[in-house]
Amino acid sequence: MPTKNLLNYSYYPGCSLHASAKEYDESTKGVFRALRIGLKEVPDWFCCGATPAHNVDELLSLSLCAKNLSLADNVEGDLAVACAACFSRLKTTQHKLAENDIKRKQVEIAIDGAISLEKPVKHLLEILAKDYGLDRLADAVKKPLTGLKVATYYGCLLTRPPEVPELDCVEAPTIMENVIAATGAEPVAWSHRLECCGANFTLSRPGVVLNLSNEILASAKRAGADCIMVACPLCHGNLDIRQREIEEANGTRYDMPVFYMTQLLGLAVGVPAGKLGLESMIVNPLPLLREKQLL
Amino acid sequence: MNSTAQKLETSTPIDTSCYADVTDAIRKEAARILADGTVTAVVGYKAGRRAGTTMPAIVTDPAEAGGLIFSPACVNNLALYLTKAKKDVVKKGRIAIVAKGCDMRALAGLMGESQIKREEIFIIGVVCAGVKGSGAVNSEPLTTGNLARKCRECTVRTPEGADLVAGTMPSLPELTPVEALEMARLEAMTPAERWAFWKEQFSRCVRCMACRQVCPFCYCEQCLCDKNRPQAVESTPRPAGNMAWHIVRAMHLAGRCAGCAECERVCPMEIPLNLLNRKMALEMKELYGFEAGLAPQEKGPLSSYKEDDDQSFIK
Amino acid sequence: MHETKEKHDFEPKIVAFVCTWCTYAGADLAGTSRLHYPSNVRVLKFPCTGRIDPVFILRAFQRGADGVLVSGCHPGDCHYMAGNLHARRRFAAFRGLLDFVGVDLNRLQFSWVSAAEGGKWVEVVTDLTERIRAMGPMEEFKALETEECWSGELNSPELQEAYNNI
């Protein structure tokens, strides 16, 4: 294939992907390589400020994101973002600064430079479903995930507020289902795919997380899902890392592997299992994958 | 203005040998249709009193048809004789008219405005390699140097829709589109510069009204600009009234003017009036895909509308 | 609560040509809703934007208007079915002409304001007034009014010679 057909993106992994979500980073790179999509990490990016920053200091949050956006300008291609929280912050920053001249001026002073809002910021889902295309994605599948029932979990930030991410319908999105269906897996219909997992309370108020995430796990189980698929390291942290705690606190047992979207995609498009960081998952997915003959 | 622009170009002679054939054909046809009663009069050109000039002629006797000519000096748009100069023409019957391509456009426009009926006229179309511009010496042959400005960008050298077309077109040398260049120069200016340009031009206007007199479309019995109850446009030649007069005139001709540029030719103060008309024609074409005078049309661009017309300028 | 009024060096004269069914009614609604806008505008009522002759706009500028607003019904809402649609073409052409003779089109605003859009009327009038205020007075036509004779040189050699020959 001529190289001009190849897609190329600049890449903002976000803090978690270099730490607790390193398997997300690893599998993302694997999938993109397999699909021949270029991914070049923005050098020296820093934290977007996540929820804590905008929670108490909007200007700081906007400034950090604006600075990252201007760093991203040095790398060719639309900006690919893996973490739903980073994606939400970067998009919100673009939206707010485009709309509000006062805030724009303040941020300009804070980062001591011009603000650039032109570069499209895209979540991996958008890249795979829209830029790359579902048909091409289906064609690229080497090992269909037939028989795997997946509960697709959007969490709260991927589609909200409606005017910002412009990713999909805010209340009835289908993009995750479409992507996973392209691999031959079966997305289940379930009720809690847009509920909040407790996200940033994981440190300060883990009790909250145990409560909210429990409902999500229960709903997925009720719907007959084999596993949950997420596109956000915070959701993953709460659903996977804290799953045992949740089970203990609620006296129940889920044993529900929680995959990053790219881990499942990686399996389907032929990324070697060893390069998907499956061993990093707290809830061991291997029994499930063996049972479904996906390994 | 015209002369300086023309000096830019080295003069190359233009082949006008066909004009003899054209003259011949006009004379024969005029004699025939007058003799057999097809028409009661022929409006054409005859030689002027000074050598190398021509003047409009109305011929009613087949014997006089031999006096009709066609030459690079036949600048007038004779369509005028079918509207307000009509009183010079015999009242009854069908009338024949000698028309260059550019004159044909005016005829088509007048038909669309119910001023003439196609069946009431007989059109002797003539092919035209161009006519002389203002400032040309009478004795000179037609060259790329003294060619009229409008002829440099002519697209209707062979008229269409005439009852008869006389002559065959010779090949022409490359011509500089002087007026188009001037348009581009003006469009590139800032509004303030354009204002200064037109202010200077219109300040020269003496309100002789020759532009109105010669225009085939200015056939109103009572011109809006001559009215005094109310007086919409000041009638004395002061800068304010001049500006208003030329704006109103261009507006009234928008979508109608066929581009014969007679107004510019007769202007004693050499105001480039056709630029205004040309601008309006361009607007009509860009906005509504309309070109005046290609064929008689029931409605013009400013007497019709479409639901989805451009309204990007409306808040 | 009254806001303190800002004083400006220049208060433009704005003339609005409006249709009676939509924009005039919309301006009435702004009144009944007690909305506020700058007092610079003078409203001239017409049955329809179709009645508004470009000559009026020209004359308004000549009579000292610094900005002109022409406003009527949205397409499809015309009380006379299509008057506004004819007006739309007429004014599109007229804008082109004014631009070509060098009038700054920022001084000439067209808008659709329906009988229900009191708020939009306020917005349109306020925006236009503020814009014109920032632009300053419309000097072009006023300057023409005061000029009496042609601006050509009076002491040209040709004239001098003609004078000497008298």
Next chain:
Amino acid sequence: MSRIGVFVCHCGENISRTVDVERVAAEIGKLPGVALATDYKYMCSDPGQGLLKKAIAEHRLDGLVVAACSPRMHEKTFRNAAKAAGLNPFLCEMANIREHCSWVHEDREEATAKAIDIVRLMVERVKKDKALQPITVPITKRALVIGGGIAGIQAALDIADCGHQVLLVEREPSIGGHMAQLSETFPTLDCSQCIMTPKMVDVANHPNITLHTWSEIENVDGYIGNFQVTIRKKARSVDMDKCTGCGVCMAKCPQKKIKSTFDRGLGTRPAIYVPFPQAVPNTPVIDRENCTYFKSGKCGVCAKVCGPGAVDYDQQDELITEPVGAIVVATGFELYTINEKPKGSPIKGYGEFGHGTIPDVIDGMTFERLASASGPTGGKILRPSDGREPKQVVFVQCVGSRAREKGISYCSKVCCMYTAKHTMLYKHKVHDGQAYVFFMDARTPGKSYDEFWRRAVEEEEAVYIRGMVSRLYQKGDKIVVMGSDISVGVQVEIEADLVVLATAVQPRQGADALAQKLGISYDTYNFYSEAHAKLKPVECATAGIYLAGACQGPKDIPDTVSQASAAAAKVMTLFSRDQLEREPIVARVNERNCVACFYCKKVCPYGAVEEKEIRDRQGNLVRVVAYVNPGVCGGCGTCQATCPSKSVELEGYTDEQVMAMIEAL
């Protein structure tokens, strides 16, 4: 020199609070041609008008300017006063210093200066005013009623009972509208069909009513007293004269599984059908989209079984043109759906309620069909999904209404009452069931309305929860309702068997298109606009067209019926005269100057311009000029703006009048 009288009104304090009216009068008094300038507290009051009349006589005034409110408000009042005092009414003008000045400006100095300007312009205009004589036009005493719901039926019956001919046009195969779909009506709980069907039969039997069902308005020309209406009679595929209404065709039609729109998709009907058994006329229509014969050319069963041979597959749409003098628009409403938003619509869907994908989440009208004795379940409340009787029913009010973010900010007016009614109907039918209602406010202003709602709460034990619902989702065979009770301040979760949404009342799709054909105005939601919110609530701004029912805004049945009768009364008032006086604001041609380019004819929206031949005494054609038929001219003035020589002038808005104002700027 003119002798103009100027009267500056205080309008109580409405004007004088911000405008120094005395100064306005004093300044205007200095203008040449002003014979009198004075101010008064209330010009529109009887003494105010008396002042004006007296001044006309005393000062021999030949022009008047009343500086007061908008001419849209009181121009008629003062022109009538002038007329009464012997002055031609068209020499009286209003200067709007209230809506356009005192109400919109705060600075007294600025407002006063502007008021002086406004009055000055008007004084200059009046100087150029000419006395005009009204135009009389004949009236066709025949009315058109558009829409055969309760509003249209009531208006048609009232007009017809008065002895005038009525054309009633209905888009559906039967008249009846939404009211025919309702089960029982609030606040009396009488059966809707029982009170509706007799009226429908009256319409069918009335000698003065011509009924056109399965028909739509194609085009409307003309003006008050003289409309020409083109009606498209859609091909029914059944000959109405031959059909006896025996119903055999419907019984034999092999295609029976088409969802019934009348039953909100709960029941089915054949391809040849009447919407409901009591339909008027009782003549079926073939749904060509679903008919096997029209789809494949095979079948033809209905034609074979029809005794009188009424089935006619070759029938074509038919256009008929009818003259009428007045039009009543009664096109009604439709309910908002929570589905995804239609393209180009400002309305957003309710994704949080499942976008209409949860089968047991229904709207109020669907509940009416469930509760109706003639409905698809025979009046039993059964869930659409599995036909089980729901024991926990949750009603949610204000779905779409009062939600500017969803595109509708108004209150739909009827939902509070019908939801209360639904809880009662439900309780009457399912004794062991429980109804819950999520609501924001109970809006029950109406005779016996609040009592009705209280009965639902106190006697029928409906649980009303003040608070809205955030989300609905299916959980097994239940629907989880996530709501809140703001009185207690807690979240409420109910696992319901059935959820009924009180969705917003909206104008009909295509209401704007019809308005454009009629030349009437409509608001941002496409509800038709009345000429005056308080004083002309049934008239359109376009003369001769009147409004009835929910096409103007959400309304319940009593309000609709009242308005329909009011519209009928307006029509009868119009028809009580043989001729109608029209304002002489029409275009006239100056034949001397007309050069017959006919640009006026090309642009006239009314086709009012004709070509007129001028002949000499011998009958020889001298010239042709334009002529404007004053009866047809609508008075827009587009001709004048287009005429190159200004040979056509719009009376009342002549160039002289306009220029006088511009010169005075």
Next chain:
Amino acid sequence: MKNSKMHLSTETMNLGFVRKVEALSGSSVRRCFQCGKCSAGCPMRTFMEHPPNRIVRLLQLGQYERVLAGRSIWYCASCETCSTRCPNKVDLAAIMDALRKLSWDADGPSKESLVQLANRLFIENIKTYGRQYEMRLAAAFNLRSGKLLKDFMLGPKLLTKGKLKMFHQKNRNISEIERIFSRIEEMRKKGEAP
């Protein structure tokens, strides 16, 4: 205070505070007509003493002490369910941000020190390292909150999974970050930024 009588007068209704909230959040407070849909869908409602709709109601009445006194605003998860579903487009999530900022700036009477502490540490971490290092963040939190043994069992597990980095490099852009912080501080000192 929670149940004490509310004396309403122009003096007791602090509308200046409300305007500040409106300016910071870019959302109207007046628009809310108390339908309660925000509270109905709020995942954190059970942890708050005031439901979200009451926060807006109290703001409408200018009762800022009552709003800031509770822990409600600190228990908002910023999931934006309320803003997304509000029929009146009241951006409650943004209003919550604004309230937290105002409370934070005033070193306010918050009853929720743990969330504040986590936020503070998080931001400090950015200032120091440019990026988040969860191990360090968690350790610091446990140290400062006195919950030394919190998540004691999780740590080693995560370490073996390679999820917690013990060592890390400083971001090369770190000086730039520090400058962003100091510029913002400077603007605030001059009163040019909120």
